[in-house]
Amino acid sequence: MCGIVAYIGAKDAYPILLKGLHRLEYRGYDSAGIALIDNAEIHVHKKAGKVKNLERFVNGSESGSTIGIGHTRWATHGLPNDLNAHPHLSANGSLVMIHNGIIENYGSLKQDLINRGYSFESDTDTEVFITFIEDIQKEGNHPLEDAFRIALTKVIGAYAVVIMSTKEPRKLVAARKGSPLVLGLGEGEFFLASDATPIVEYTNEVIYLKDEEILIINDDHYEIKNLDDVAQSPYIETLDIELETLEKGGYKHFMLKEIFEQPNSIRDCMRGRLNVDTGELVLGGIREYANALANAERIVIVACGTSWHAGLVAEYLFEDLCRIPVEVEYASEFRYRNPVINEGDIVIAISQSGETADTLAAIELAKNKGAIVLGVVNTVGSSIARNSYEGAYLHAGPEIGVASTKAFTAQLTVLTMIALRLAAKKGTITDTKYHELLVELDSIPDKVALALKLNDKIETISDLFKEAQNFLYLGRGYNFPVALEGALKLKEISYVHAEGYPAAEMKHGPIALIDEKMPVVVIATRDSSYDKVVSNIQEVKARKGVIIAIVTEGDELIPTMADFTIEIPATHDYLMPLLSVIPLQLMSYHMAIMRGCNVDQPRNLAKSVTVE
């Protein structure tokens, strides 16, 4: 979390930095700040709150500087106030830093610096980090990049940092470890950012810095070195991001745009991979390890948040279709509990951002234990994508709304394709069923478009429940992870307490909560669990709970029991989550709007969680 951006060139830096910060705001919005160098003087402006607060504060007072750095913060050390906002100056004001990450040994470094006469204005690890560099520079009379390199060998933790200095006002130095940093190569100008979104409108040539690489930009040339001061040969990549995908395109919020994009994003995800006529399913990113996957005795899925829910659906798919045992792990638990991983086990990491710190650490652990790591990732060139052996991209396009929507359905689509491909290779599926499922998968974008037509009805239902304080979401089988996802969506953007539960487990606890005030969303589509779910609905009704049921179109029974029914198109059990999640996404969106919440930037959350 935290977004960083920097510019050096001939243009006015302030508007470039500001626009970049708006693009990166999904990474954190506790505070925003910029620093510019003009006539060898550093100007720092920083403000608690969103980037627009900063913009109001600067109020057009900055123009003319052609070098600068900017930061949007998700607080880790210290309150989200003006003082703790980045950029941070060193003690004598000659250096200024922006930082994404956490310096774990900042406490001891700080104490040492205090003992030697330094004092600090903020509570941040970043102010300690930059002052530490100033101290090294002074003590050894080192040039900036040498002092920086020495400091990097002594700090413990994660960082993507950029530094400017009054003594060398046409220089930027930067480095990364654990947090992302991308360098954009323009004509006589350079851009640095946490991801490519602030860069794409200026250049499509980028370099993704690797861990423990140091970048030195000296006016119009750059070099990359490692921590041993040895020059590295960078790999220049060409970006493939359409600028329009980063804008709201007529929708009020990114979340709504992304919900409505799903017919297309699912289609994009299947494009060039699935051919119903020939029965081909090509996953170009999984070739070398395709046999290892087919022969695996076990698959472990690691992920966080919504991606973890996609992993739960995948567990059902892989076990059912491929007959391979699957475990789905929260990456944050997996990485700290000495898990049993055997040589040849397949670990699949699922991540929208490709930067989630816990997921990244989980795959490192898995690799060290001899597992084969495959990534199912949306962001091209992200750390998880690059640190996986092979994998499949989602191709869902940039997801900006903090609540994940189109990435979830794209994850389900990719995981279904992997499962079908694998089942065909292993012979655990009949030809007829394989073809039926290909045809059905191919029809999903059109069915999602039909489900989206329910928007008005869902808005009306949401209005009736906007004051409710608690919700229960129930589902069985493939719809159980969808119940978890529906509850998560409501919690994260509407701040309403919601719990997802396997419908049958309700009687072991949550049933005690049910009264006439408790809305219960039941996903009761026509699948193998249908009759059982009908019984669960009756159990809720017997306790006077209010039922909002998601049913398959044409269902005549459940509408006689439920208070409200939402009919979605029919599909196979395996694919139902791709449809049943749509009304739940829409309901959380409308409830959040009606409750006056900021749906794209919910409080306390960030889209890319690069701290553990």
Ligand code: G6P
């Ligand atoms: C954050 C986001 C969630 C996301 C989770 C995992 O909590 O707010 O929307 O599901 O991180 O992120 P990833 O990028 O790894 O899918």
